[in-house]
Amino acid sequence: GVNTASASAASNVIRKKLQGYVGFANLPNQVHRKSVKKGFQFTTMVVGESGLGKSTLVNTLFSTQLYPNKVVAEPSHETPKTVDIQSITADIEENGVRLRLTVVDTPGFGDFVNNEESWKPILDNIESRFDAYLEQENRVNRTKLVDNRIHACIYFIAPTGHALKPLDVEFMRRLHTRVNLIPVIAKSDTMTEEEVHAFKERILDDINFHNIQIFQAPQYEYDDAETIAENREIMSKIPFAIVGSDKEVEIEGGRMVRGRKYPWGVIEVDNEDHCDFVKLRQMLIRTHMEELKEYTNNFLYENYRSEKLSAMGIQQDPTVFKEVNPVQKMEEERLAHETKLSKMEAEMKMVFQAKVQEKEAKLKQSEEELYARHKEMKEALERQRQELEEKKKRLESGRPLTPEKSKKKGFSFNK
Numbered sequence: 084g085v086n087t088a089s090a091s092a093a094s095n096v097i098r099k100k101l102q103g104y105v106g107f108a109n110l111p112n113q114v115h116r117k118s119v120k121k122g123f124q125f126t127t128m129v130v131g132e133s134g135l136g137k138s139t140l141v142n143t144l145f146s147t148q149l150y151p152n153k154v155v156a157e158p159s160h161e162t163p164k165t166v167d168i169q170s171i172t173a174d175i176e177e178n179g180v181r182l183r184l185t186v187v188d189t190p191g192f193g194d195f196v197n198n199e200e201s202w203k204p205i206l207d208n209i210e211s212r213f214d215a216y217l218e219q220e221n222r223v224n225r226t227k228l229v230d231n232r233i234h235a236c237i238y239f240i241a242p243t244g245h246a247l248k249p250l251d252v253e254f255m256r257r258l259h260t261r262v263n264l265i266p267v268i269a270k271s272d273t274m275t276e277e278e279v280h281a282f283k284e285r286i287l288d289d290i291n292f293h294n295i296q297i298f299q300a301p302q303y304e305y306d307d308a309e310t311i312a313e314n315r316e317i318m319s320k321i322p323f324a325i326v327g328s329d330k331e332v333e334i335e336g337g338r339m340v341r342g343r344k345y346p347w348g349v350i351e352v353d354n355e356d357h358c359d360f361v362k363l364r365q366m367l368i369r370t371h372m373e374e375l376k377e378y379t380n381n382f383l384y385e386n387y388r389s390e391k392l393s394a395m396g397i398q399q400d401p402t403v404f405k406e407v408n409p410v411q412k413m414e415e416e417r418l419a420h421e422t423k424l425s426k427m428e429a430e431m432k433m434v435f436q437a438k439v440q441e442k443e444a445k446l447k448q449s450e451e452e453l454y455a456r457h458k459e460m461k462e463a464l465e466r467q468r469q470e471l472e473e474k475k476k477r478l479e480s481g482r483p484l485t486p487e488k489s490k491k492k493g494f495s496f497n498k
């Protein structure tokens with residue numbers, strides 16, 4: 084049966100010791116400090132027919148045996164009637180960065196005589212995870228949202244060299260609006276390089292023809308040339324040609340590598356000339372984990388949510404719409420900027436006025452001083468003039484000396 088999303092979470096998380104370098108310690112470069120403190124959380128789903136190497140790839144991807152007790156499947160007596168959905172969660176740590184990784188496996192997909200609806204339990208599972216999230220969002224107390232949504236779905240294509248099977252097309256067509264699809268060619272070591280190349284083209288043609296949307300890394304204008312080139316390189320390899328192996332084999336010179344040994348040589352998992360495993364891992368773990376999560380949240384989940392709400396006849400309240408309208412945001416920013424500017428202007432005006440007043444006061448003061456001095460000088464001149472006038476009068480009246488001077492010389496003076 085189909086496990087519900089919540090039941091598979093939280094419980095039985097296993098702690099894993101890494102056996103090699105995985106690369107998610109680089110994640111802090113992708114995101115904000117907040118996520119670093121909380122640790123990262125990522126949920127990926129693997130889908131593909133039985134025996135295409137799904138569990139081997141997961142073990143190879145995370146350099147750890149996530150499937151510890153996997154028993155080689157014995158032909159079971161009871162044939163399961165539907166796709167089973169199982170999930171494993173592991174906490175892995177690298178250079179102090181924690182990653183809670185959940186892998187959702189879908190054994191049974193494509194295993195039946197009639198596979199017409201193989202995609203259905205998987206779609207149901209993905210949507211029930213959306214529902215669980217939506218339900219939490221609608222709660223009053225939404226401080227601790229548990230996110231069990233599938234952030235990426237690695238879809239395994241059998242290395243037939245022909246084209247996509249109807250099963251592949253049907254699955255991707257049904258699921259592409261709900262999950263980030265990452266198609267991979269399984270067991271690509273069973274094909275030659277030319278075959279892989281031609282097969283990739285054929286697959287992309289089919290995907291285009293059926294209008295299937297697979298994950299596309301967004302391009303940002305602010306990305307530097309190196310990042311843009313790296314993204315292009317990764318995207319150019321889709322569908323990734325994969326080789327998985329959790330065993331080490333010896334190559335020339337005695338070095339041990341993860342790979343698969345053949346009479347004619349070794350196919351190395353981590354060698355980019357041999358397969359695209361490194362690129363897939365780089366994208367999932369190092370360069371695009373946050374983008375896969377963002378696209379899941381902002382588009383896939385958001386679409387599901389509004390479809391569901393409108394089906395229920397609920398109109399979206401624009402004030403709670405999570406995606407901020409960019410035009411509105413710009414307008415808000417412009418207003419804030421304008422307010423700031425006019426405040427600055429007012430402040431400058433005030434300072435200017437104060438300065439002017441100060442200057443005016445000073446001018447007035449010196450004007451007064453000047454005026455006072457002018458008055459003083461005028462008075463002094465006036466006094467001089469009067470004195471002179473007096474002298475003149477006396478001279479004219481025949482009295483040569485001023486009274487003071489006559490006194491000094493001993494004359495008595497009669498008025």
Ligand code: GTP
Binds near residue numbers: 134137140269272273
């Ligand atoms: P189910 O659990 O049945 O769904 O299978 P699975 O898809 O998980 O496949 P699993 O990883 O168990 O691998 C099946 C077989 O394929 C094993 O014998 C693996 O050793 C082998 N295998 C896995 N990956 C590769 C690969 O890249 N190339 C080749 N040639 N064989 C592989």
